[in-house]
Amino acid sequence: MIKPESLLRPTPAGLYCPPGDFYIDPTRPVDRAVVTHGHSDHARSGHGAVLATPETLAIMAERYGADFAAATEAAPYGRTVRRDEVEVTLVPAGHVLGSAQAVVQWKGLTMVVSGDYKRRRDPTCPPFEPVPCDVFITEATFGLPVFRHPPDSGEIARLLRSVAQFPERSHLVGAYALGKAQRVICLLREAGWDKTIYVHGTLERLNRLYQDHGIDLGPLAPATVATKQDFAGAIVIGPPSALQDRWSRRFPDPVQAFASGWMQVRARARQRGTELPLVISDHADWDELTATVDELRPGELWITHGREEALARWAQLHGIQARALALVGYDDDEEDG
Amino acid sequence: MRAFAELLDRLSLTASRNAKLTLVRDYLRETPDPDRGWALAALTGDLTFDAAKPAFIRKAVEERMDPLLFRWSHDYVGDLAETVALVWPARPGANREPELSEVIDALRGATRAEVQRLIEGWLDAMQPTGRWALLKLMTGGLRVGVSSRLAKQAAADLGGVAINEVEEVWHALHPPYEDLFAWLEGRSDRPRPDSPGRFRPTMLAQAIDEAVDFGKLDPADYGAEWKWDGIRVQAVNEEGIRRLYTRNGDDISKTFPDVLEVLDFEGALDGELLVMGDDGVASFGDLQQRLNRKTVDAKLMARHPAGIRAYDLLAEAGEDTRTLSFRERRVRLEAFVGRLATPRIDLSPLQPFETWAELAALRAAPPPGDPQIAEGLMLKRWDSIYEAGRPKGPWFKWKRDPFLIDAVLMYAQRGHGKRSSFYSDYTFGVWTEVEGKRALTPVGKAYFGFTDEELKQIDKFVRDNTLERFGPVRSVKAEPHFGLVFEVAFEGLQRSTRHKSGVAMRFPRIHRIRWDKPAGEADELDTLERMLEQMEGR
Numbered sequence: 001m002i003k004p005e006s007l008l009r010p011t012p013a014g015l016y017c018p019p020g021d022f023y024i025d026p027t028r029p030v031d032r033a034v035v036t037h038g039h040s041d042h043a044r045s046g047h048g049a050v051l052a053t054p055e056t057l058a059i060m061a062e063r064y065g066a067d068f069a070a071a072t073e074a075a076p077y078g079r080t081v082r083r084d085e086v087e088v089t090l091v092p093a094g095h096v097l098g099s100a101q102a103v104v105q106w107k108g109l110t111m112v113v114s115g116d117y118k119r120r121r122d123p124t125c126p127p128f129e130p131v132p133c134d135v136f137i138t139e140a141t142f143g144l145p146v147f148r149h150p151p152d153s154g155e156i157a158r159l160l161r162s163v164a165q166f167p168e169r170s171h172l173v174g175a176y177a178l179g180k181a182q183r184v185i186c187l188l189r190e191a192g193w194d195k196t197i198y199v200h201g202t203l204e205r206l207n208r209l210y211q212d213h214g215i216d217l218g219p220l221a222p223a224t225v226a227t228k229q230d231f232a233g234a235i236v237i238g239p240p241s242a243l244q245d246r247w248s249r250r251f252p253d254p255v256q257a258f259a260s261g262w263m264q265v266r267a268r269a270r271q272r273g274t275e276l277p278l279v280i281s282d283h284a285d286w287d288e289l290t291a292t293v294d295e296l297r298p299g300e301l302w303i304t305h306g307r308e309e310a311l312a313r314w315a316q317l318h319g320i321q322a323r324a325l326a327l328v329g330y331d332d333d334e335e336d337g
Numbered sequence: 338m339r340a341f342a343e344l345l346d347r348l349s350l351t352a353s354r355n356a357k358l359t360l361v362r363d364y365l366r367e368t369p370d371p372d373r374g375w376a377l378a379a380l381t382g383d384l385t386f387d388a389a390k391p392a393f394i395r396k397a398v399e400e401r402m403d404p405l406l407f408r409w410s411h412d413y414v415g416d417l418a419e420t421v422a423l424v425w426p427a428r429p430g431a432n433r434e435p436e437l438s439e440v441i442d443a444l445r446g447a448t449r450a451e452v453q454r455l456i457e458g459w460l461d462a463m464q465p466t467g468r469w470a471l472l473k474l475m476t477g478g479l480r481v482g483v484s485s486r487l488a489k490q491a492a493a494d495l496g497g498v499a500i501n502e503v504e505e506v507w508h509a510l511h512p513p514y515e516d517l518f519a520w521l522e523g524r525s526d527r528p529r530p531d532s533p534g535r536f537r538p539t540m541l542a543q544a545i546d547e548a549v550d551f552g553k554l555d556p557a558d559y560g561a562e563w564k565w566d567g568i569r570v571q572a573v574n575e576e577g578i579r580r581l582y583t584r585n586g587d588d589i590s591k592t593f594p595d596v597l598e599v600l601d602f603e604g605a606l607d608g609e610l611l612v613m614g615d616d617g618v619a620s621f622g623d624l625q626q627r628l629n630r631k632t633v634d635a636k637l638m639a640r641h642p643a644g645i646r647a648y649d650l651l652a653e654a655g656e657d658t659r660t661l662s663f664r665e666r667r668v669r670l671e672a673f674v675g676r677l678a679t680p681r682i683d684l685s686p687l688q689p690f691e692t693w694a695e696l697a698a699l700r701a702a703p704p705p706g707d708p709q710i711a712e713g714l715m716l717k718r719w720d721s722i723y724e725a726g727r728p729k730g731p732w733f734k735w736k737r738d739p740f741l742i743d744a745v746l747m748y749a750q751r752g753h754g755k756r757s758s759f760y761s762d763y764t765f766g767v768w769t770e771v772e773g774k775r776a777l778t779p780v781g782k783a784y785f786g787f788t789d790e791e792l793k794q795i796d797k798f799v800r801d802n803t804l805e806r807f808g809p810v811r812s813v814k815a816e817p818h819f820g821l822v823f824e825v826a827f828e829g830l831q832r833s834t835r836h837k838s839g840v841a842m843r844f845p846r847i848h849r850i851r852w853d854k855p856a857g858e859a860d861e862l863d864t865l866e867r868m869l870e871q872m873e874g875r
Contacts, residue, residue: 145402146410146423150464158343165363166356244751248758255356256757264423264465265414266349271808273757275350310409317403 004135004300007086007106008113010325015113015137015304017104020086022051024102024113027329034088036115037099038063038178041330051075051083053090055098055213059178062209077126093117094128095282096179097210103131111135112298118281119288120152123186124179124215128292136298137325140306141283142261149261149285155278156187162255162276163235170231170251171276174240174258177203179282181237182210184259185217187280188235198223198231200238200247223250244273261285290314305330338437338463340368341376342470348481352753357483361491365518372437374513379474380481380488382587384512388444388452389475394421397457401426418476422468427461434462438513440471486585496521501538501725504586508535534578536571536586537605537651537659538725542715542732550733551693558718560663561688561696563703563711564734565646566621566829567611568628572645572682574600575652581610592630595638596645599679606673606682607649607723612641613681618707620872621843622831644681647674648715651723659723663731666723688714700735710872712828713737739826740868741848742767743859745777746821749799751809752784759792760799760811763847765823769838769862777815778838778862783825786846795821795850820856824849830869840865 008015014026022032029046036042036052038059043052045064050057054074061068075081077100080089085107090100095116102113112133119128142149163171175181181203188197196219199207204222211217223236231251242248243256258274261281269277284292289311293301301315301322308324315322344364351357361380365373378384398421399407407424414420435443443455456475460468473479486500489507493500498521509532510517519525545551569584579597581590590597596610612619612627623641627633650658650670658666667687674684690696700714713736721731744765752761762784766777787795798821802814814820826848833841840862 144410144413145406145426146414146420148423148465162347165359244758246758253353253755266419267415269350273751273753273809275352275356276347277350307409310406313403313406 002107002109004109004111004302007104007109008111008135008137010327012328014327014329015325017083017086019106020083020088020104022083022086022088024104025115025330027327032083033069034083034090034102035060036090036093036102036113037095039096039116042115045069049073051081051088053077053098053100056100057098058209058213059098059206062205091129091131092126094119094122094125096122097125097182097213097215099125099179101129101131103133109134111137112296113137113304114139116141116283117292118284119292120149122183122282123190124183124210130292130295132296133298135300135302136293136296137302137304138289138293138311139283139330140289140303140308140311142281142285143289143303143307143311145286145310147261147264147281147285148287149264149279149281152187152280153191155259155280156184156191159235159257159276159278160188160191160193162257163233166255167233169253169255170234170236172243172248172251172254172256173235173237173278174243174256174260174274175237176260176282177239178206180259180280181239182207182215182217183282184237184278184280185220186215189216189218193235194218195234196221198234198236200236200242202239202242203237290318293320294318338372338435338440338467338471340364341372341379341437342463342467344376345470345473345479345481346466348483351482353755354487357487358491358494361483361488362494365492365495370515370518371513374515374518375437375441377488377492377514378512379479380483381485383485384441385477386444386475387477389456389472391417391476393453394418394472394476397421397453397460398425401428418472419469421460422465422472425460425465425468432458432462434464434467435459440474484585485587489586492517492521496523499726502527504536504538505725506530507586508532508580508588533575534573534580535575536573536580536582536588538586539569539571539584539607540649540723540725540732541584541727542734543727543729545716545733545735547735554693554716556691556693556696558720559716559733560667560719561690562648562685562715562717563688563708564713564715564736565609565611565618565685565707566710566712567609567618567624567646569607570610570645571605571607571651572596572600573605573652574602575605575655576603592627592633593643594633596643596681599644599677599681601679602673602677603654604650604673605652606645606647606670607651608645608647608682609685610643611646613644614642618646618710620710620831621829642681644679644683646683646685648685649723662720662722663717664719696735700737710829711737739828739848740830741824741826742864743822743851743854744780744825745815745856745859746795746799746813746823747777747779747815748810748812749795750811756792759796761792761796763795763823765825766815767838767860767862767865768857775817780836780838780840780862780865781825781827781842781845783823783845783847786826786848787850791850815856817857818855820859822851822854822856822859823847824851830865830872832869838862838865840869 013028015024023030024034025042026033031048033047034051038056043060045068047069049071050069051073075090080087087105089103093099093101093115104111110133112131117128175184257276259278259280262268263277263279303324304327312322410424411420489503490500493503506528516528520527571582573580579600612623716733718731747766748764749760750762764779764782766779769778804812827842827845829843831841
């Protein structure tokens with residue numbers, strides 16, 4: 001039996017595959033990279049060749065410019081691509097538009113690198129596809145039993161209830177620019193909010209990209225032109241950093257909301273001055289992480305980043321060999337969650 | 338219970354008073370009896386449990402999950418109730434979520450052992466927010482930043498009545514207050530407030546506008562007395578029911594058993610609660626030692642004996658005296674207090690005067706003794722009745738001028754709600770010697786006293802001159818040749834071991850912003866020391 005470390009091994013630049021000579025989500029420039037999704041901590045510019053889904057390549061081009069890598073190769077979901085001796089297949093991870101797990105196969109050994117993922121429905125991307133494997137390499141951003149994300153429809157209902165309750169105020173929703181913002185917009189549409197949603201300038205290009213990929217976001221407008229009074233009763237979406245900046249002063253007595261898995265913990269909400277925490281996350285929560293491991297029952301579980309020790313402990317208690325890789329460079333802060 | 342949990346969740350993160358009122362009022366409007374009444378009782382502090390001790394909750398959860406995973410979770414979250422609410426591994430086949438009234442009914446008839454089983458069953462049936470609310474309720478401490486007065490104000494808003502009307506009937510009512518809601522919703526008459534031992538809504542004074550009011554007022558129409566620096570209370574003994582209330586109607590009888598003991602009369606007094614030592618009235622700092630305690634021990638009572646300095650008589654032997662004039666009430670009060678055997682209830686003496694100038698001189702230079710620490714003077718119209726609220730005209734307060742110092746801005750913190758994008762809470766300091774060098778030491782913190790326009794300017798100054806950031810706090814450049822000077826007004830000083838400077842200010846606020854003044858010319862800590870000695874040496 002081949003050792004898994006012969007196929008994938010942690011290095012300072014990220015997970016490296018010697019027989020295929022490529023890195024997965026490298027944190028520094030490399031010759032050959034496989035990129036699971038477009039968040040900036042996983043998708044960096046300056047690589048020689050990048051293999052990713054067409055959607056992820058489009059997102060990288062939008063963020064870094066068309067010349068973000070010397071060469072690119074688009075691999076749609078399910079199409080197997082050869083890299084030297086190794087076969088790589090990208091399958092949906094359910095995290096954001098274009099997000100994929102990398103299924104890496106070599107000499108009868110299958111290893112799955114989950115990238116970031118979640119198991120619940122997301123109107124902006126296809127759902128996570130479980131792939132049986134010898135080694136499952138998972139994230140653990142929310143790898144503590146306290147993180148149990150409620151149904152997102154309930155969170156959106158709380159937001160709309162607050163809008164009805166405080167019609168004279170505007171509601172500012174902090175949401176990560178790639179994925180979360182568009183998902184929140186789609187969820188609002190599904191809940192029947194058909195009014196114009198105002199967006200911070202930094203979201204506009206990615207919103208357009210989502211719309212170009214057939215995701216209907218409904219009427220949007222920049223949150224810049226209107227007078228103060230126009231924003232009363234409005235929902236405004238901006239990146240989390242803008243909410244605490246001077247940008248937010250143009251809105252009448254805003255209710256500060258924040259859509260993030262971190263909002264599960266009250267102290268986090270309080271620290272940010274968030275009045276209306278919305279627990280909406282693009283990562284798997286504790287129940288999803290453990291259910292996924294239980295469903296796949298891999299021979300080994302590797303944990304890339306997040307709260308590795310708790311998930312490793314859980315796996316060991318359930319008879320699964322687990323190993324924390326402690327990869328660095330993947331943001332574990334509240335901007336993305 | 339879900340709606341109540343949602344309410345507590347929102348309240349715990351809402352800073353603005355108006356927003357809190359909206360949240361509570363909407364909840365009371367949309368929730369049926371008796372749930373809303375129990376919720377109101379929980380918010381006003383009239384319903385508390387200690388059904389579950391933290392140790393029990395910890396044990397219950399550790400029986401269901403790996404203790405190490407629980408410990409890591411607890412370490413991460415900090416708060417026990419919140420951790421348990423989030424991690425609780427529900428057993429399948431749970432019942433539906435209970436309503437608040439079901440929880441309360443069940444707890445009433447249950448033994449201690451049954452209570453624990455009940456709580457576990459409820460935790461199984463609920464969502465995290467519901468569990469958190471239940472555990473907060475069971476462990477006896479909501480701590481969601483709502484005062485009993487705010488909850489009553491929300492109830493009053495629901496019915497479109499003045500809060501005084503709610504306060505006056507409050508102590509005749511019992512949870513779940515169905516008669517209160519019937520009245521507020523216009524379905525029945527107002528409940529009768531005349532139960533013995535009840536609270537009577539307090540009459541409050543307007544601040545006098547020296548430039549305008551004195552020109553219009555005749556000194557002969559007003560009596561004057563000191564405004565004592567304690568807390569305003571109402572002391573009642575009717576048909577054997579003894580109560581001590583704050584001016585908002587909060588019952589503080591349990592905190593002051595020594596005061597309750599000396600209420601040997603039949604009636605209701607309005608007065609100032611003070612710590613009364615052998616050599617006169619003690620400072621507010623001494624009284625603070627006694628406030629906000631659920632239980633008191635004999636030692637504390639002996640060290641800080643409390644008493645009442647009487648201002649007014651609201652009821653005597655079953656007669657409501659509030660409709661009498663102040664002059665008549667005052668005569669009755671003097672006789673009433675004169676008949677009491679205890680030295681722990683005395684009379685707030687009237688200050689005779691002929692002209693406003695004479696009174697101004699008294700205010701500027703209070704005679705030695707107790708008046709030295711009075712907050713100022715009160716003016717009361719001789720012909721005025723005792724009227725709840727803050728009517729304009731019959732009563733005025735004329736506070737002493739505040740103390741002023743010049744201090745330098747050292748740290749700024751982001752505000753809340755409307756002010757969350759502004760650095761609006763300021764820590765300021767004065768100069769002192771530290772290891773032979775002149776350095777600033779913080780002496781207080783203030784977050785009001787400036788206009789919106791000034792706030793913008795200070796915010797810009799903070800952003801432009803930030804040295805370091807610590808979460809929501811920034812340290813600001815403050816050197817002898819560069820810094821922002823505030824003229825800070827405050828009501829008094831106390832010695833403090835908690836503050837590095839050794840002094841703490843009472844009620845500090847920004848009086849003026851001295852853009853013109855070099856930071857090096859701000860005050861020294863010695864100045865505050867001298868002020869303190871003066872206050873103590875009265």
